[in-house]
Amino acid sequence: MFEQNFNENNNNIIASSENDKSEIKSKKIKRIILILVILVVILILIITLVLVLKNKDKDEPNRETVQDFVVKGIFIDTENFDKLRIRKGFILVENGIIKSFKETNPNESLKLYDYSDKLILPGLIDLHLHAPQYPNCGIGLDLKLLDWLNNYTFPEESKYSNLTYAKKNYELFVNDLAKTGTTRAVIFATIHNEATLLLMDLLEEKKIFAYVGKVSMDRNSPDYYIEANGAENTEKFIEECLKRNYQYVQPIITPRFTPSVSDSYMEELGLLAKKYNLSVQSHLSESKFEIELVKELRPNDSFYAESYDKYGLFGKEIKTVMAHCVHSPDEENDLIKKNGVFIAHCPTSNLDLSSGISPAKKYVNQGYNIGLGSDVSGGHSLDLFEVMKYSIEMSKLRNIYIDTSQEHITLSEALYMATNKGGSFFGKVGIFENDYEFDAIVLDESLVKNYKEFTESERLERFIYNKNAKIEAKFIKGNKLF
Numbered sequence: 408m409f410e411q412n413f414n415e416n417n418n419n420i421i422a423s424s425e426n427d428k429s430e431i432k433s434k435k436i437k438r439i440i441l442i443l444v445i446l447v448v449i450l451i452l453i454i455t456l457v458l459v460l461k462n463k464d465k466d467e468p469n470r471e472t473v474q475d476f477v478v479k480g481i482f483i484d485t486e487n488f489d490k491l492r493i494r495k496g497f498i499l500v501e502n503g504i505i506k507s508f509k510e511t512n513p514n515e516s517l518k519l520y521d522y523s524d525k526l527i528l529p530g531l532i533d534l535h536l537h538a539p540q541y542p543n544c545g546i547g548l549d550l551k552l553l554d555w556l557n558n559y560t561f562p563e564e565s566k567y568s569n570l571t572y573a574k575k576n577y578e579l580f581v582n583d584l585a586k587t588g589t590t591r592a593v594i595f596a597t598i599h600n601e602a603t604l605l606l607m608d609l610l611e612e613k614k615i616f617a618y619v620g621k622v623s624m625d626r627n628s629p630d631y632y633i634e635a636n637g638a639e640n641t642e643k644f645i646e647e648c649l650k651r652n653y654q655y656v657q658p659i660i661t662p663r664f665t666p667s668v669s670d671s672y673m674e675e676l677g678l679l680a681k682k683y684n685l686s687v688q689s690h691l692s693e694s695k696f697e698i699e700l701v702k703e704l705r706p707n708d709s710f711y712a713e714s715y716d717k718y719g720l721f722g723k724e725i726k727t728v729m730a731h732c733v734h735s736p737d738e739e740n741d742l743i744k745k746n747g748v749f750i751a752h753c754p755t756s757n758l759d760l761s762s763g764i765s766p767a768k769k770y771v772n773q774g775y776n777i778g779l780g781s782d783v784s785g786g787h788s789l790d791l792f793e794v795m796k797y798s799i800e801m802s803k804l805r806n807i808y809i810d811t812s813q814e815h816i817t818l819s820e821a822l823y824m825a826t827n828k829g830g831s832f833f834g835k836v837g838i839f840e841n842d843y844e845f846d847a848i849v850l851d852e853s854l855v856k857n858y859k860e861f862t863e864s865e866r867l868e869r870f871i872y873n874k875n876a877k878i879e880a881k882f883i884k885g886n887k888l889f
């Protein structure tokens with residue numbers, strides 16, 4: 408009996424211990440399952456977080472390149488040269504093109520860039536500058552044109568045969584240009600194909616519209632900076648540009664100026680301009696010494712511009728921009744106007760290199776195609792507001808000392824040259840009109856404010872004259888650079 412009880416008890420103990428074991432086991436399993444579930448949930452959360460962050464990164468550039476939007480602000484532009492147009496309201500932009508100006512928001516479902524009380528101008532157009540001379544800005548300006556070229560310009564430009572040097576300096580130039588009010592530019596590079604293409608790649612990447620010229624020069628140049636097979640090099644450069652299928656930059660035929668280009672090379676450049684339907688840029692009647700030099704080289708021409716015109720490099724069907732035209736005689740001016748040649752008026756450069764005072768007011772009044780150029784580094788700054796200021800001030804000196812019959816350039820005329828007229832070299836650019844490309848800059852007046860109340864026109868004038876003025880936002884054909 409005892410033995411039976413003992414066995415039963417023993418069996419019960421064994422059974423209960425087995426029950427305990429299986430209970431512990433099932434608890435363990437449950438715990439493991441719970442831990443697994445928690446781990447899976449954490450994993451799902453991490454994956455979701457990563458995906459959200461990834462999409463956020465993708466959204467950032469999209470937000471900046473969105474093409475359809477509305478901009479609110481105080482828009483100042485120039486329909487004609489004689490007065491500013493000032494309008495408060497909204498501009499609707501679709502695919503980079505201005506669709507309408509309204510006093511109320513035309514489409515509240517679109518992204519709104521709200522610059523309510525800020526002044527907004529069309530982007531500024533620089534019709535003449537030399538990118539490789541950027542490191543020389545503000546130096547060597549106690550020299551005149553020809554000495555300055557030999558002592559500063561040619562030695563600097565020759566360095567761009569070295570691509571490492573070119574990359575370093577062109578990156579700096581393009582980044583600095585992007586920060587200014589300039590939205591489009593017509594640019595001289597150097598005689599080097601590779602470095603010039605590199606500059607074009609950088610501008611294309613930044614989405615800055617530009618004509619870029621590989622410079623042509625085969626005479627009266629230093630041994631270390633002169634072309635041997637110029638026409639062949641130029642054609643190779645053009646072909647490479649076509650292959651790269653740029654959207655924002657394009658090549659432009661660029662004889663440096665008549666003293667540096669032989670007649671035969673000039674003729675070949677004329678043929679290339681025609682063959683590839685390219686525009687042309689060069690210098691004309693900048694200084695009196697230069698004009699004398701051209702007379703010696705081409706005694707049969709009546710005036711300097713004939714040295715381009717005889718080879719099909721001076722307007723008509725070939726769109727052409729000539730820098731300076733400070734000392735152009737009447738016959739030359741007649742040809743400029745007749746052929747629709749653009750004048751790049753570069754007043755900072757004309758003063759810095761003691762070249763002379765341009766009759767720019769006459770060109771404006773008489774309906775010439777005249778825009779502004781910084782002419783870096785003959786001009787000391789990339790800033791076109793500085794160039795606008797000099798255009799006004801230099802014209803006052805001309806009025807006082809040279810030609811009392813012409814008044815000085817006004818604020819609206821300076822803005823007209825920097826936007827509307829200069830913009831027409833690029834097409835439908837430079838004014839806030841329907842069907843025009845939306846290039847715009849928003850002015851940051853925070854550093855030039857004081858307690859006086861100003862009209863919009865006075866605000867613009869103060870901005871132009873004040874070195875502390877900055878750009879708050881910049882659009883090029885609807886692309887927001889910053």
Ligand SMILES: [Zn+2]
Pocket residue numbers: 535536537690730782785
């Ligand atoms: Zn120049």
